[in-house]
Amino acid sequence: MTAPTWVLATDTALLTTCVELARGAGGPVTVVAAGPRELADAAAAAGPDRVLWAEPEADRPAESLAPTIAAAAADAGVRVLVSTVAPAARALLGAAATAVSASVVAGAVALSVDGDALVVERSALDGAVLETLATAGALALVARGDEVAAPDGAPAPVEPLAAGPVADLRVVSRTPVGGASGVRDAERVVSIGRGVRAKADLELIGTLTSALDAEIACSMPIADDLGWVPKERYIGRSGQHIAPRLYLAVGIAGMPQHMEGVRDAKVVAAINNDPAAPIFRTADYGVVGDLYEVVPALVEALRE
Ligand SMILES: Cc1cc2nc3c(=O)[nH]c(=O)nc-3n(C[C@H](O)[C@H](O)[C@H](O)COP(=O)(O)OP(=O)(O)OC[C@H]3O[C@@H](n4cnc5c(N)ncnc54)[C@H](O)[C@@H]3O)c2cc1C
Structure with missing residues (x-):
C-alpha cells in the first residue's frame, strides 16, 4: 500500500500546485490545513482526497501546531510531505520532516516513483538547472512553480485533525507596517x-x-x-x-x-x-x- 502523502498549508498560495506535485507519489493526498475554516474549505477545492483541519487558538500562530502535526504525521506513517511557499507552512514542514525522518528538498517541481524510490526534480541554480534526486526514504518538499487551476469536481471532505501537543508560542502584539x-x-x-x-x-x-x-x-x-x-x-x-x-x-x-x-x-x-x-x-x-x-x-x- 502506498504511504500517505500530506500537503501542509497555512494559506492558499500555490496550494493546487502542491497538491498536483504530491500526486506524483501515487497515493491519496491529504491537505493538512493549519488556519481558519475558510482555509480548510479552500484546501478542499484544491484537488486533494481529504483535508485535515487544525485551527490554532486565537492568540497563537500556525507554527504553534507544529508538534501536533509532526506527531500526527509520524502516527500516520507519512512518507511524502509537501509545503506551500508560505513561511509558516515551511516551518511546519521542517517539524514534520524531522518526525518522519524525511530528507528536505527545496524548489521541487515534479515527483515520481521508481520501484521503491521516490524521485524528485527540483529547480536549482536560480532556475538554470533541473536536478533529479532520488531516495529510498521519506521526502519533505518545498514546492516551486506557477499556480495551476483548481480541478473541477466536488470538494474533498474536511475532517478535524486530532488535538495534540501545542508549542508554547503566543502572539503578544501585531503592528501593521505596510x-x-x-x-x-x-x-x-x-x-x-x-x-x-x-x-x-x-x-x-x-x-x-x-x-x-x-x-x-x-x-x-x-x-x-x-x-x-x-x-x-x-x-x-x-x-x-x-x-x-x-x-x-x-x-x-x-x-x-x-x-x-x-x-x-x-x-x-x-x-x-x-x-x-x-x-x-x-x-x-x-x-x-x-x-x-x-x-x-x-x-x-x-x-x-
Ligand atoms: C506564488 C508566487 C507568488 C509570487 N508573488 C510575487 C509578488 O507578490 N511579487 C513579485 O514581484 N514576484 C512574485 N513572485 C515571483 C515572480 O513570479 C517573479 O519571479 C519575480 O517577480 C521576478 O522578479 P524580477 O522581475 O525582479 O526578476 P527577473 O525575473 O530576474 O527579471 C529581471 C528583469 O530585468 C531585466 N534586466 C536585466 N538587466 C537589466 C539592465 N541592465 N537594464 C534593464 N533591465 C535589465 C531583465 O531583462 C529581466 O526582465 C511570485 C511567485 C510565485 C510562484
Missing part, C-alpha cells in the same frame, strides 16, 4: 527588480526617486531573497497592492504575480533591456535599454 512604509499611498513609485545588479546601485536608483519625488518599491526577490529593500515594499500578489499615478518599473520582468500588485496604477512605465520582457505587454510606456544608461539620462532630463 501603511507606515509610505509606498501604499504614494503618487509616484520607482520599483526595482533583479535587473539591478548590486545593492550599491540603490544609490543610482535613489537619484531617480529624488528627481521624481517617488517612493521606492521592488519585486519580490529584491526584498525576499536579497533583502535590499524592506519586505513591506515589495509589490505583487503576495506583497503590496498599490494604485499610484505613476509606477516606473526598473529592471523588472513583469511576471503576472508582480503585475497583480499594480493593476490599479494609472500609468505603468518600464525600463528593461530585453524587448521581449513581459512587462512591455502591459506597460503604458517602455524604454528598451540598459538601466545603467537610461536611469542617469532620465535623471538628467528630469533635473533640467
Whole structure:
C-alpha cells in the first residue's frame, strides 16, 4: 500500500500546485490545513482526497501546531510531505520532516516513483538547472512553480485533525507596517527588480526617486531573497497592492504575480533591456535599454 502523502498549508498560495506535485507519489493526498475554516474549505477545492483541519487558538500562530502535526504525521506513517511557499507552512514542514525522518528538498517541481524510490526534480541554480534526486526514504518538499487551476469536481471532505501537543508560542502584539512604509499611498513609485545588479546601485536608483519625488518599491526577490529593500515594499500578489499615478518599473520582468500588485496604477512605465520582457505587454510606456544608461539620462532630463 502506498504511504500517505500530506500537503501542509497555512494559506492558499500555490496550494493546487502542491497538491498536483504530491500526486506524483501515487497515493491519496491529504491537505493538512493549519488556519481558519475558510482555509480548510479552500484546501478542499484544491484537488486533494481529504483535508485535515487544525485551527490554532486565537492568540497563537500556525507554527504553534507544529508538534501536533509532526506527531500526527509520524502516527500516520507519512512518507511524502509537501509545503506551500508560505513561511509558516515551511516551518511546519521542517517539524514534520524531522518526525518522519524525511530528507528536505527545496524548489521541487515534479515527483515520481521508481520501484521503491521516490524521485524528485527540483529547480536549482536560480532556475538554470533541473536536478533529479532520488531516495529510498521519506521526502519533505518545498514546492516551486506557477499556480495551476483548481480541478473541477466536488470538494474533498474536511475532517478535524486530532488535538495534540501545542508549542508554547503566543502572539503578544501585531503592528501593521505596510501603511507606515509610505509606498501604499504614494503618487509616484520607482520599483526595482533583479535587473539591478548590486545593492550599491540603490544609490543610482535613489537619484531617480529624488528627481521624481517617488517612493521606492521592488519585486519580490529584491526584498525576499536579497533583502535590499524592506519586505513591506515589495509589490505583487503576495506583497503590496498599490494604485499610484505613476509606477516606473526598473529592471523588472513583469511576471503576472508582480503585475497583480499594480493593476490599479494609472500609468505603468518600464525600463528593461530585453524587448521581449513581459512587462512591455502591459506597460503604458517602455524604454528598451540598459538601466545603467537610461536611469542617469532620465535623471538628467528630469533635473533640467
Ligand atoms: C506564488 C508566487 C507568488 C509570487 N508573488 C510575487 C509578488 O507578490 N511579487 C513579485 O514581484 N514576484 C512574485 N513572485 C515571483 C515572480 O513570479 C517573479 O519571479 C519575480 O517577480 C521576478 O522578479 P524580477 O522581475 O525582479 O526578476 P527577473 O525575473 O530576474 O527579471 C529581471 C528583469 O530585468 C531585466 N534586466 C536585466 N538587466 C537589466 C539592465 N541592465 N537594464 C534593464 N533591465 C535589465 C531583465 O531583462 C529581466 O526582465 C511570485 C511567485 C510565485 C510562484
